[in-house]
Amino acid sequence: MKTVSILGSTGSVGRSTVDLLQHHKEEYRVNVLTAMSNAGLLAEQADALNARKVVIGDVSLFNELSSLLAHTDIEVDAGRAAIIRSAAEPADWIMAAIVGMAGLEPILAAIGQGTCVAIANKEPLVAAGPMVIEAARKSGATLLPVDSEHNAVFQVFEKDNVSAIERIVLTASGGPFRTWSKEQMDAATPEQAVAHPNWSMGAKISVDSATMMNKALEVIEASYLFDMPPEKIDVLVHPQSVIHSMVEYADGSFLAQLGAPDMRTPITNALGWPKRIATSGQKLDLATLKRLDFEALDTKKFPAVDMARACLKAGPASCIVFNAANEIAVQAFLDREIGFSAIIEVVQALLDKTTQPDVSGLAEIIAFDQSVRDDTTDYINHRLSSGRGRVGS
Ligand code: NDP
Numbered sequence: 001m002k003t004v005s006i007l008g009s010t011g012s013v014g015r016s017t018v019d020l021l022q023h024h025k026e027e028y029r030v031n032v033l034t035a036m037s038n039a040g041l042l043a044e045q046a047d048a049l050n051a052r053k054v055v056i057g058d059v060s061l062f063n064e065l066s067s068l069l070a071h072t073d074i075e076v077d078a079g080r081a082a083i084i085r086s087a088a089e090p091a092d093w094i095m096a097a098i099v100g101m102a103g104l105e106p107i108l109a110a111i112g113q114g115t116c117v118a119i120a121n122k123e124p125l126v127a128a129g130p131m132v133i134e135a136a137r138k139s140g141a142t143l144l145p146v147d148s149e150h151n152a153v154f155q156v157f158e159k160d161n162v163s164a165i166e167r168i169v170l171t172a173s174g175g176p177f178r179t180w181s182k183e184q185m186d187a188a189t190p191e192q193a194v195a196h197p198n199w200s201m202g203a204k205i206s207v208d209s210a211t212m213m214n215k216a217l218e219v220i221e222a223s224y225l226f227d228m229p230p231e232k233i234d235v236l237v238h239p240q241s242v243i244h245s246m247v248e249y250a251d252g253s254f255l256a257q258l259g260a261p262d263m264r265t266p267i268t269n270a271l272g273w274p275k276r277i278a279t280s281g282q283k284l285d286l287a288t289l290k291r292l293d294f295e296a297l298d299t300k301k302f303p304a305v306d307m308a309r310a311c312l313k314a315g316p317a318s319c320i321v322f323n324a325a326n327e328i329a330v331q332a333f334l335d336r337e338i339g340f341s342a343i344i345e346v347v348q349a350l351l352d353k354t355t356q357p358d359v360s361g362l363a364e365i366i367a368f369d370q371s372v373r374d375d376t377t378d379y380i381n382h383r384l385s386s387g388r389g390r391v392g393s
């Protein structure tokens, strides 16, 4: 029996992973499940999967979680340090599904075991990609991409033919505002931004999909995961989200992975790897679907992907700024402090101020990431005090 842990089990990816494990109960034993504040769901999941241990990030919820699990012998722990420690507890397969940069240290702790780490949590890859890849090389860990595009590329990437790869094509649904005008987007509300046409996801990534920041972060993620320069990574809008990405080879062949827009497919692929196991998710029915559409990305309306390419060229510090400023700006938008279009404006303003400090070590990365978050908050507060409120102009 393989042992598995899920970091961020109560989130959208975490819940899909739990669902899949419930369909494969005989093959996997659950070691650790973690969450930030959803003690009720964490306890329910741990009970249903008979997990060995649960960790909640918010220490004030330790007693509540303990009493919810009092009838079991499931171990309970709390706090950020406990989450990081739990990621290092032996497991054959660990799902990294925390949202944001908060997942970096847990991912490094998981990688330290030298087993399989399934990575959905893209922000640490964007901000610290070279360090994450190097840590995996050192420990011998296998990184299994779970982000649907990267999992698709992973499935069709011919390691023995890398020199014949002309480009990686990441597909993008275009998000909820694909057909909206700039003026309509300026007035978009958080409710409209999180209403993704194809995927059901957490709030942060849903807003990222609406700004196309998600695709931009994915260009950086792909560059590090597959060791490809930004000019070999293209983005193609494909509104149905059925082709999850492609690799184009020198002989003119495109290899693509297709599937229903359901995260349980890439999660199943990562869980079963190198075998293929049954998914608990939806299956694709091409006859019902009938057609697949494609269009070029409108980079004027959605500049984020071009910004990401510029960050990769400028250096790793710019990638940290890109991610950290975005995380703060997205939260400010969800809190109704800034308008939708201001998200990109804020990120660009912070990028414009960036020097390239040394970010080669973990301490430097964490310190620089924090300083960018503080600067972004200051920038947003200044913007608000100068009367530029909700509307993104
Ligand atoms: P959610 O917001 O739905 O879930 C996040 C999870 O992380 C929850 O379990 C949450 O706990 C926990 N968490 C939140 N903040 C912290 C913290 N500071 N420390 C520790 N744990 C924390 O996110 P998603 O599942 O949508 O996304 C997870 C990651 O996967 C993101 O990086 C996203 O970009 C990526 N991804 C997601 C996809 C999707 O379909 N959702 C697709 C591809 C990639 P609690 O519930 O208690 O708050």
Ligand code: MG
Binding pocket: 147, 148, 149, 218
């Ligand atoms: Mg994706």
